[in-house]
Amino acid sequence: MNFYKTLILCSILLLGFSCKEQAKEEGKIEKATVPPNVVFILADQWRAQSIGYLGNEDVITPNLDSLSKQSAVFHNAVTVMAVCAPWRGSFISGQYPLTHGVFYNDKPFPTEATTIAKIYKKAGYQTGYIGKWHLNGHERGEEHFSARNKPVPKERRQGFDYWKVREVTHNYNDSFYFDEENQKQFWEGYDAFSQTDSAISYINKNKDNPFLLVLSWGPPHDPYHTAPEEYKQMYDASKLHVRPNVPEDFKDSARNVMANYYAHCTALDYSVGRLLAAIEEAGVADNTIFVFTSEHGDMLMSKGVLKKQRPWDESIKVPLLIRYPDKLGKTPHQIYDPINTPDLLPTLLGLSDLEIPHSIEGTDFSKALIDGDELGNEAALIMLPVPFHEWQFMNGGREFRGVRTKKYTYVKDLLGPWLLYDNEQDPYQNAQPGRYASV
Amino acid sequence: MHNLVDMPQFSQLKNHLDGILAAKLKATNDEFLPADDYMEKWNYLYDRKDSLRKENYLELNR
Numbered sequence: 001m002n003f004y005k006t007l008i009l010c011s012i013l014l015l016g017f018s019c020k021e022q023a024k025e026e027g028k029i030e031k032a033t034v035p036p037n038v039v040f041i042l043a044d045q046w047r048a049q050s051i052g053y054l055g056n057e058d059v060i061t062p063n064l065d066s067l068s069k070q071s072a073v074f075h076n077a078v079t080v081m082a083v084c085a086p087w088r089g090s091f092i093s094g095q096y097p098l099t100h101g102v103f104y105n106d107k108p109f110p111t112e113a114t115t116i117a118k119i120y121k122k123a124g125y126q127t128g129y130i131g132k133w134h135l136n137g138h139e140r141g142e143e144h145f146s147a148r149n150k151p152v153p154k155e156r157r158q159g160f161d162y163w164k165v166r167e168v169t170h171n172y173n174d175s176f177y178f179d180e181e182n183q184k185q186f187w188e189g190y191d192a193f194s195q196t197d198s199a200i201s202y203i204n205k206n207k208d209n210p211f212l213l214v215l216s217w218g219p220p221h222d223p224y225h226t227a228p229e230e231y232k233q234m235y236d237a238s239k240l241h242v243r244p245n246v247p248e249d250f251k252d253s254a255r256n257v258m259a260n261y262y263a264h265c266t267a268l269d270y271s272v273g274r275l276l277a278a279i280e281e282a283g284v285a286d287n288t289i290f291v292f293t294s295e296h297g298d299m300l301m302s303k304g305v306l307k308k309q310r311p312w313d314e315s316i317k318v319p320l321l322i323r324y325p326d327k328l329g330k331t332p333h334q335i336y337d338p339i340n341t342p343d344l345l346p347t348l349l350g351l352s353d354l355e356i357p358h359s360i361e362g363t364d365f366s367k368a369l370i371d372g373d374e375l376g377n378e379a380a381l382i383m384l385p386v387p388f389h390e391w392q393f394m395n396g397g398r399e400f401r402g403v404r405t406k407k408y409t410y411v412k413d414l415l416g417p418w419l420l421y422d423n424e425q426d427p428y429q430n431a432q433p434g435r436y437a438s439v
Numbered sequence: 440m441h442n443l444v445d446m447p448q449f450s451q452l453k454n455h456l457d458g459i460l461a462a463k464l465k466a467t468n469d470e471f472l473p474a475d476d477y478m479e480k481w482n483y484l485y486d487r488k489d490s491l492r493k494e495n496y497l498e499l500n501r
Binding site for chain 1 (some may be wrong): 452489498
């Protein structure tokens with residue numbers, strides 16, 4: 001670069017810097033002078049009840065607790081359909097599962113859909129995805145998990161260019177992925193740690209241009225016992241508190257599962273800390289929308305069952321933090337109105353000053369976040385159009401639709417009204433004895 | 440506390456929430472059909488034994 005080019009570049013940078021500083025001094029930035037980066041951190045099966053800042057005193061999550069002090073904190077973030085692929089389809093499209101069609105794991109998400117990376121890319125962003133995808137799916141008649149070990153063709157990556165992705169694995173300590181050229185590569189050690197390294201590298205390489213990065217970890221999804229040893233040693237199962245809706249006979253088993261689950265959570269929390277430090281060091285913290293959430297929860301033996309799909313809070317409520325200092329400030333904003341999965345994309349687009357495509361069904365809550373208000377949203381829709389896999393019909397699964405409000409849960413099955421809870425009076429949604437089968 | 444769904448004193452609340460749910464379903468063109476209808480509409484097959492069910496599965500464990 002010659003002297004004059006350098007001089008012009010420096011002048012532009014200084015001008016941009018001084019404008020931004022002035023806006024900061026005035027205490028508000030109406031419209032970001034530089035488009036914000038988006039770093040979206042997705043855990044898999046991390047329930048809202050197992051995180052420190054939402055009241056769990058056993059799990060060790062210092063970095064997320066600290067992040068919550070600078071973020072919009074959602075106390076009722078609801079997953080529209082509490083299972084992996086349907087959540088992912090709704091997140092990237094802003095649509096409900098019966099619109100995008102992935103209401104059953106491993107079914108193919110439509111190639112032509114309008115989705116998050118296509119939208120940001122059109123606005124000039126670099127786009128990157130690291131980790132678990134679970135939207136490629138398989139063709140009709142193929143073995144149902146056949147796509148999980150195969151690369152995702154370029155035209156099926158929904159606008160993501162930087163690509164280090166595995167369709168699905170939960171073998172965190174022997175984990176491979178495919179790169180942009182469909183070459184098979186291996187994550188070293190515990191894959192969430194190596195994926196975090198990769199994300200930090202991506203952030204550093206792209207800090208001078210707007211970027212969208214999705215980092216999608218596999219844990220704390222089962223198998224529960226596979227967290228790194230040093231994190232497992234942080235927990236003594238015998239000392240853990242068990243939710244009162246875990247049946248007596250299951251309490252010891254629940255404690256053992258929870259110790260291992262929490263070990264994964266703490267390992268991921270450590271990674272969140274590394275990501276936040278990297279963003280700070282890269283100098284982009286204020287102009288980055290940093291999101292932490294999970295696809296769905298895990299029953300962890302509440303009502304005698306493990307995992308998800310069910311309409312109870314352990315299954316449908318997830319952690320959600322959004323930090324964006326330039327527009328939302330750095331003080332906590334506690335939000336109790338429910339927010340649903342299809343609302344995430346339009347809200348991110350609103351915060352990014354990008355137009356929201358007509359295909360999106362969710363609601364843009366960015367104004368409420370910027371104004372420091374409640375969302376003004378009465379309810380989030382929850383559903384299971386087709387029971388499958390672990391909660392198939394023979395395991396007690398049933399079709400349902402319901403709403404989760406700030407206070408109530410109301411669910412119907414095909415026979416009519418099925419569940420009604422006052423979650424403020426009855427946070428454990430205790431049912432009459434014998435009304436639920438232990439699977 | 441229990442599942443309040445069949446308790447007469449909560450019928451007004453139930454009706455209110457039922458109205459909210461109905462509006463959400465209408466807004467998303469969701470007719471709340473049986474599972475098989477969606478599998479057929481999207482030309483999907485059930486995995487393994489997922490399609491099996493007892494005739495009275497809805498009445499069990501309810």
